[in-house]
Amino acid sequence: MEYQNTLAFAQQLDELDGLKYLRDKFLIPQHNGSDAIYLCGNSLGLQPKAARGELQKQLDAWQCRAVEGWFEGDDPWLGYQKQLKKPLSVILGAREAEVSVMNSLTVNLHLLMISFYQPKDKRYKILMEGKAFPSDQYAIESQVRLHGLAPDDVIVEVFPRDGEYTLRTEDILQKINDLGDELALVLFGGVNYYTGQLFDIAAITQASHTVGAMVGVDLAHAAGNVPLQLHDWGVDFACWCSYKYLNSGPGGISGIFVHQKYHNDTSLKRLSGWWGYERATQFEMKKGFVPEVGADGWQVSTSPILLMALNKAALGVFEDTGGIRYLREKSVRLTGYMEFLINQINQQWGEVWLKIITPTDPEQRGCQLSIICKQYGKKIFDHLAANGIIGDWREPDVIRLSPVPLYNTFTDVYHTGRVLQEALLLVNEVK
Structure with a gap:
């Protein structure tokens, strides 16, 4: 797939997503009155509405x-x-x-x-x-x-x-x-x-x-x-x-x-x-x-x-998904889009600020990307959290982000890339 670093592109992918109805089966954490971007299913998945x-x-x-x-x-x-x-x-x-x-x-x-x-x-x-x-x-x-x-x-x-x-x-x-x-x-x-x-x-x-x-x-x-x-x-x-x-x-x-x-x-x-x-x-x-x-x-x-x-x-x-195969197909696209956006950020900076240590081959990974920041990793992670993007931090220097196909969207991933870029700008201004 030829990815694009635009909100319109992400929204188009969401519109075409045959599994988009699944998101409505989950309760999404809130941040400042809106849905948070939850990328921590690798640690704790969201609550299905049917659970109660x-x-x-x-x-x-x-x-x-x-x-x-x-x-x-x-x-x-x-x-x-x-x-x-x-x-x-x-x-x-x-x-x-x-x-x-x-x-x-x-x-x-x-x-x-x-x-x-x-x-x-x-x-x-x-x-x-x-x-x-x-x-x-x-x-x-x-x-x-x-x-x-x-x-x-x-x-x-x-x-x-x-x-x-x-x-x-x-x-x-x-x-x-x-x-x-x-x-x-x-x-x-x-x-x-x-x-x-x-x-x-x-x-x-x-x-x-x-x-x-x-x-x-x-x-x-x-x-x-x-x-x-x-x-x-x-x-x-x-x-x-x-x-x-x-x-x-x-x-x-x-x-x-x-x-x-x-x-x-x-x-x-x-x-x-x-x-x-x-x-x-x-x-x-x-x-x-x-x-x-x-x-x-x-x-x-x-x-x-x-x-x-x-x-x-x-x-x-x-x-309700029709089989793990369909979830997997969406997962590969979601994770691939996040990888694309992170690589775009590195290209814009002219150096690898965000190093993905998860394999690039989709056959050798699930939906998680583990990222080592060149510097200020915890500050970058904290900036994500302050903007309603929930991932997790693993000592000593890894941010884990997992776009889950059951409830995450391509728009979630796009905004995550935007906030990561914003975080790099902020930490470089104050270093």
């Missing part, structure tokens, strides 16, 4: 039926999560039985590693991306210690080459091959939280399985952001949060994916609870754990219905 109604429906059921709400009414709580499986399986590229909704992301990561990280003899190492989100680092470190091993001996990180900000797929695959039969688990984020890099999970999975290693993926920044095909790729397990691109509220419910090939594998260790027991005989309250077939067999605790109600409301918006 879905939540109230379950509050009413609790009020009217109390404990009988588990068995009676339009949405009996005992099977409530079944409604979430189909839309999630479409987003994740999974079979419905491979998906379960439960807990929070790091709790789920721990539960899955109990099953899928089983070091033995020389096969005990874990490969992960360098500078992964701290929760993943801490979870992996503690799992390693549970096996009586030292994290420094077990965990291998892959870092970008000198002078680069993102990983090359060939370097990841080479490291997998180098570790060979010492490698027990490869655990990557689908999209790196800091740089916004989308990893080639299919290639990583194939290479890992070739050397006999398991593959797990943290989809916190990928679910609802980029197309996924977890089943076809052969990913062993995955987990995600729902409060970023899945728009299910702060601290929203998480979920897990366990590939179908493990559903009848009784040799896998797991931490068990009554909620994961075989459904047909669950209320017989027998001693001795018998897991439900599928990802539901990894459940431990009672479903948090109120959190699931928010997740249901958000997933309903995705069902």
Whole structure:
């Protein structure tokens, strides 16, 4: 697409946008009496208008039926999560039985590693991306210690080459091959939280399985952001949060994916609870754990219905899009337009004031752009915020901006570029 740095061009793209109706399904934060420009869906997605109604429906059921709400009414709580499986399986590229909704992301990561990280003899190492989100680092470190091993001996990180900000797929695959039969688990984020890099999970999975290693993926920044095909790729397990691109509220419910090939594998260790027991005989309250077939067999605790109600409301918006493919097409154009405007600013200044460290190839990124400012990064970020543009700041020097196709517009992106240019003028006047 040939982009133009004009308001009229941005407005024309919005007029032609076949998904523009989706914005009206969300509540937009306000700034000085007008809609803010919200570019922080990578951290917390906006509230769907349907969320309040879905939540109230379950509050009413609790009020009217109390404990009988588990068995009676339009949405009996005992099977409530079944409604979430189909839309999630479409987003994740999974079979419905491979998906379960439960807990929070790091709790789920721990539960899955109990099953899928089983070091033995020389096969005990874990490969992960360098500078992964701290929760993943801490979870992996503690799992390693549970096996009586030292994290420094077990965990291998892959870092970008000198002078680069993102990983090359060939370097990841080479490291997998180098570790060979010492490698027990490869655990990557689908999209790196800091740089916004989308990893080639299919290639990583194939290479890992070739050397006999398991593959797990943290989809916190990928679910609802980029197309996924977890089943076809052969990913062993995955987990995600729902409060970023899945728009299910702060601290929203998480979920897990366990590939179908493990559903009848009784040799896998797991931490068990009554909620994961075989459904047909669950209320017989027998001693001795018998897991439900599928990802539901990894459940431990009672479903948090109120959190699931928010997740249901958000997933309903995705069902209205016609498929992740259409969201992805718009996302590529939105993010490409922001990249174009930032490059225009750099050209006007005759130097790179705003360095994008996210890959330029759309196939290697989602909707996030991570930007390092040459100078005065925090002042530039603060100027954006003062003008109603909500992104986020990551120490020591990165501004993250994420135009989300569900609710952001090309006009949002145009005004962001205008305010960035304005910020550079201001900081250079006072330096």
